[in-house]
Amino acid sequence: MFFQLGWRNIWRNRRRTLVILTAVVIGVWSMIFLSSLMRGVADQFVSNGIKTLTGHIQVHHTGYREDPVVENSIKNPAGVEAVLTAVLPPEAQWAPRVRVNAVASNARHSTGITMVGIDPSREAGVSFIGEAITEGRYLKSDDPYGIVVGKALVKKFETKVGRKLVLMSQDTEGETASRAFRIVGVYRAEMQATEKQFAFVSMPAAQQMLNLSHGISEVAVLLAEHGQAMQVANTLRAELSADEYEVNTWQELLPMGSAIMKIYDWFIFIWFLVVFIAMGFGIVNTTLMAVFERVREFGLLKALGMKPWWIVKEVLIESFCLLILGMVIGNAAGFVSVLAISRTGIDLSALAAGMEYWGMSRVIYPHILGQDVMMANLVVFILGLVVSLYPAIKASRFTPVEALAHT
């Protein structure tokens, strides 16, 4: 009976109901849509970071993270490799790397870069480089003089595939090591900063240049899921001697990434509150109006013997119907619009320079998280009912005599 009453009551003033319904729909839609965008940004930030040579777990020689120089490299990687093969879950991939700061120069330009000596086939499974080549070719495992550089660097250096690039760094003896490479391939990355920073050469070339024999700087591990990192890292820590090796997860390697995720959690929550406060005033206002319009009616109902509690219940059910209807439409609209842009993403290449400053990608893909949708709906539903309590209680307090005298 209450439902019937409430449902019919809200449609007595069709226009007002539609207006407040629109407010609820827009509120819910914006919560879902914007939170999915923010999640998308945060997600991409982290997965970019992980793909850009971080991986889920990294193993270094102790001290390398504080001072990434050749002296702190893993001199004999065979031990680590054996442990990795034994301990890692079967779907995990890992790749050894030599990574040093170097200076790249050609006749007209010169800039600081990070030279990464890779095992091309292993590296392709771990980081973005495997499928990022847009011109020329990928490295071969023993390319003595081949180098793969980013598009942005090629542009800055006014060079192209086939041209020479001289890399200089310091070898294990502290002497200047330089080597001439030829650009064999050009890669594109999500961010220009990445393209300018990393230059890839084959592992033997890097080791020979730096006088490293078989040493490597790090091993990066990519797991099937972000969440496994902690647990796998712990097993690795147990197997590897702590004096010699450091094992870090992506949360430690990308502190900015984990910070951004946490900030966005709160950001989304605050956004929900802000939207709700705007919406809440609308709801209170409308319900209050609907109540004051019907003072005589409530007086009559009371005179006929309706208990105050029943009146509260009736008014709350009106709000309930409004909220549920608004939420259903709002959720639907949210999912539809997220679905609509999920394939193409939102292209922000026009603002790429500004976005990159924050480490964001050129294209944002929304990402709907169950917990956000739940949270949005719960906030709207519970707080919506709570604010409706005020007009409802107001309605239940009318005394029949006064109410019936009300004109």
Add this chain to the structure above:
Amino acid sequence: MARRACLILGLLSFLFLGAGTELKAQDAQAIVQAGFDYWRGKASVATVEMVIHRPDWNRPMTIKAWTKGQSESIFFVIAPSKDKGNGTLKRGKEMWTYNPKVNRVIKVPPSMMSQSWMGSDFSNDDLAKSDSILDDYTHTLVGTETHEGKKVYVIKSMPKPTAPVVWGMQQLKIREDHILLQEEFYDEDLELVKAMTGSQIQMMGGKLFPTVWRMQKADVEDEYTELTYLELEFKDDLPDNLFTLTNLRNPRQ
């Protein structure tokens, strides 16, 4: 019979031609080597005025320099007094600089190699790798010119494929009396990047020597660095302890 004669003639001419080009490459190598030997001498002591010229200003500086053999040199700024005592030591491919204001000897790291040396148009690399022209390039004689009535060899120097040099080509002009007149630096498109030109050939330190050297980048008009030799003396030898870090910090001369 005629055919056989032809064949022999052909073979002979082939031999000669082959020998000819072989000789040419060796020649070019020898010319370059002789030119650089002549330029540097066994050892030398010189006072040089360096002027960094820019459209709006000139910065003069007087430098005292000692060189020994192909790869050892040390220089100090002796004027203006603001820069006095700044020194650079070069041994092999390594370089150190000393700044009296901070009282520190700094080894020039790879990252600074391509930066300019004391604000001039010379880069640290130009100094550190000045011998690379002899080791890292193959030279060919491409032509001759005349200069003040003497023959000048124009030599094209291409870097060896794996040599760690940034230039795509260098072109040298060396006069038949071993005087280096010009060194041009090209990129891989064979476009001129910068050129060092010698002029004002005079008797100095007992031999003819270009006393003014100008280093100029190709794409700017009114910017260059000019070195003018004020004094120059060639010696047979200089003591080894001159080219040491201690001496860089506390110059004895």
